[in-house]
Amino acid sequence: MIKNKIYLPLFIGLAIAIGVLIGSNLNFNRKSVLFSTNSNEAKIKRLINYIQYDYVDEVDTDSLLDNVITDMLVKLDPHSVYIPKEEMQRVTENMQGSFVGIGVAFLMHKDSITVTNVIDKGPSEKAGIKAGDRIILADNDSLVGKNLLKKAGVLKNEEGTFSGSQKISETILKALKGEPETKVNVTVYRRSTNEVLKFPITRGEVAIKSVSAHYMITPTLGYIRIDRFARTTYDEFKKSLDELITEGMSSVILDLRGNPGGFMDIANSIVDEFLEDGKLIVFTKNKRGNVDKSFSTKRGDFEKGKVYVLIDQNSASASEIVAGALQDNDKGTIIGRRSFGKGLVQQEMDLGDGSAVRLTTSRYYTPTGRSIQKPYSHTNSSDYENDYIERIHNGELISRDSIKVDDELKYTTPKGKIVYGGGGIIPDVFVPIDTLNTYSNRLYGRLNDFIFEYIDNHRSELDEWELNDFVENFDKDNRIFDQYLKQLDLNSPISPESKANLKMYFNAIIARSLFEDIGYFIITQANDNMILKVLELESGNKK
DSSP states (O other), X not given: OOOOOOOOSOOTTTOOOOOSEEEOOOOOOOHHHHHOOOHXXXXXXXXXXXXXXXXXXXXXXXXXXXXXXXXXXXXXXXXXXXXXXXXXXXXXXXXXXXXXXXXXXXXXXTTEEEEEEEOTTSHHHHHTOOTTOEEEEETTEEOSHHHHHHHHTOOGGGTTSHHHHHXXXXXHHHHHOOSTTOEEEEEEEETTTXXXXXXXXXXXXXXXXXXXXXXXXXXXXXXXXXXXXXTTHHHHHHHHHHHHHHTTOSEEEEEOTTOOEEEHHHHHHHHHTTSOTTOEEEEEEOTTOOEEEEEOOTTOSOTTSEEEEEEOTTOOTHHHHHHHHHHHTTOSEEEESOXXXXXXXXXXXXXXXXXXXXXXXXEEEOTTSOOOOOOOOSSOOHHHHTHHHHHHHHTTTTOGGGSOOOGGGXXXXXXXXXXXXXXXXXXXEEOOOOOSOOOOHHHHTTHHHHHHHHHHHSHHHXXXXXXXXXXXXXXXXXXXXXXXXXXXXXXXXXXXXXXXXXXXXXXXXXXXHHXXXXXXXXHHGGGOHHHHHHHHHHHHHTO
């Protein structure tokens, strides 16, 4: 049975859906597109006018046009997409790496908004908001119970559903976010002191992290996890890299698992830290045959260090540029499973009304000249969308031998390594997906609620823990963990392996709440097969 990814805890306040995308600073000649007129354009305008003025019923032509644009782009390729104006701000914030708001993470618990984390140096921290505070009002807008459901337009049959939660989250964000330097009066209930407190908060820019964790695994091996390639990612990465070098790092794990991509130039800058001067990183080619090449410079600060890049079936776009550039230049070791396989480059184009399209304008190629774009159909997208299911069925998630390669797409690196194009980056060292542990609802279904309530009831004592001490000593006697197990009312015993895995995630999720993602990853790395493989390789290299 294939292991399902566990998404715990669900911080809907910061949940931002990220598509598989790649942006760039490529030169693009838009003049002919923006200023030309033709019969097709006139035809569309005339049809819209006919529908608007002559159709028998009232029709929302804006919505109709949105659907037409979406359908049109679907017929081009899987990654040319339309971004409606309602979604444009969210998408822009995510890729720019910041938003304007009050700087808190929150979740809904029993009809109330509970602050789970106050972002360091953000507006709320400066104002005095604390984790555990319940947000009651934003100015005069009630954000509690039925009032919140009504304001969000949540129907009775939507309560407790994903769509209902989405509506609630959007309503909360709309109340808390705004223009820079504007004020919002936030009223909270502080359970620890049984007080209702009012905080005037000046909205400001709040960073959205894209480098979620960095730390030393051993005295010489560091770890950096990149979640996406946003505009701020290189600066975050460089700061992390410099800190770990100062701590004695000579080898680094670059974790790109689940990373859907982002800006190409940011990916190139990160690769530049590892390659010597003058090495080809990537090149692109458009339909006119114009080629744009990117090369490394002399500025790399880790050119002599060892690099291990972790990838999986959800590593895409800019992630694949990084992995492909390092693999083709014989720098470091790629570890994991075959990556997603997206070799198309999109350019974002404004449509004039706040909406935009991300249109595929070129293909990119790794330094050896291979395209890693997997096949797709212009008329039927089902095979492309079901590629992951196909990987499960053909066995390639558990066996390297099941990965299909095309000998006509075989390439050779400068040191003679054989690599393949045609559908993702095939790792140098294959690590199968873990099929031994399954995350069943009977074991994990109540985990979020239990951990939330435990933290909420023991916040002051939990705040006394330091990260390293927590990792080594928290709940060593299983007293807290056993309380959770008693709530499960299991009909059959848990296997020792499942119990140990559950305990690991139990501690890891509490650690994430207290110490952000670094706490989660430090604890879960003990059972992370890819990291264990790196440690094995490092040990072998030192013999």
